[in-house]
Amino acid sequence: MIVRQQPNLFQLFFLVRGSVVQRIYPQALIIAGLSAAVVWAHHAYPGMVADFNSAPFAVLGIALSVFMGFRNSACYDRWWEARRHWGALICLSRNLSRQTLILRQPGDDPDASRRTLLTLAMAFAQSLVVHLRPGGGTDKVARRLPPETLARYNASRNPPEVLLAAMQAEIAALHRNGQLRDIPLQMLDRTLGEMAMVQAACERIRSTPVPFGYTLLLHRTAYVFCFLLPFGFANTLGWLTPFATALAAYTFFGLDALGSELEEPFGQLPNDLPIGALADTIEINLREALGKTDLPALPKPDNYILT
Known part of the structure; x- marks a missing residue:
């Protein structure tokens, strides 16, 4: 279990020990790399790369957040x-x-x-x-x-x-x-x-x-959402898309990883x-x-x- 004083604003952005960054940074980097490739392809080959309306992603993101909140609440x-x-x-x-x-x-x-x-x-x-x-x-x-x-x-x-x-x-x-x-x-x-x-x-x-069906559904939906997210924002955000999608991936995958730690409270991970x-x-x-x-x-x- 993490035992430390509340970090200040500067420490908040650079703390690694006890966070889930070490477990999820590969997924976040993959999403950022995919986003950069989508943005480049969108500008280089605009007729070949699909351009989705971003509105459905907002609705799906809200639904995914509610479902993830339910699972994390159960794990806590x-x-x-x-x-x-x-x-x-x-x-x-x-x-x-x-x-x-x-x-x-x-x-x-x-x-x-x-x-x-x-x-x-x-x-x-x-x-x-x-x-x-x-x-x-x-x-x-x-x-x-x-x-x-x-x-x-x-x-x-x-x-x-x-x-x-x-x-x-x-x-x-x-x-x-x-x-x-x-x-x-x-x-x-x-x-x-x-x-x-x-x-x-x-x-x-x-x-x-926690029933495996919840975890499986959450994993699948989070990955599909994050992989499709660049296509919805490449046209509106441009080269800010990799940063925005990496931040979304950090949030969703981080909450998922934290829920997995709390689900097994007797383990030896930092938050157990x-x-x-x-x-x-x-x-x-x-x-x-x-x-x-x-x-x-x-x-x-x-x-x-x-x-």
Whole structure:
């Protein structure tokens, strides 16, 4: 996710990091080159190059803008919903750290059960990152798990669920031993259930993209529109046509590329969610709740990008 101050007017026109220019400049250059060729041919061979009325392009451009706005709105809703769920997970983890204060018991290690639950909660947040963003390392998870839990984790097709089950087993054992009464059990069980709901919601977002028909129709219409645009303005704009069509291509293809990034909020593109940083924030919060003092700094953006 891009994290930076609002650029000034001069920076606004020269920023590349975090924009979609690097992904769409080939298409914009192709449209500009085609426009230059059309303008030249229009002047050199006026009888051979078709000259369209520009009015239909205005109508088609408005329709394409409305349709593109609809798709981008749907993609942003997915991005924002994913961010809300991760915000809820941060809140649930902090609630869990307070709720487990009731688990303090007399003995040599009065905080053993609380430490076990919060350590599993840290591992759950990190495992959810790996689960939603395949290809990441599992070292942040593996180092926090006992061997038997780690073996089940590695063998499972749904690793985060293994950690939630381990947390559930821990509080169930405390209840059976009489160390946890019914009402605190229900309170902790509700928190674990809400954490499971966050996981399920994120899995739903990841596995249910925007219908492919919308994307295909938008791609086709945008390309056809931009390829035909020079023929409609070569006669009226002359040699300004390449600039105008390149600007239109930048707008349409840029919005399309940005929508594609937001459609998959758990990826690693610049505008995707920084779920790795959010999981690290949860880990820092829970380690502080356990009384640890050797805490790392909160995640910071690298070259304006927080991952």
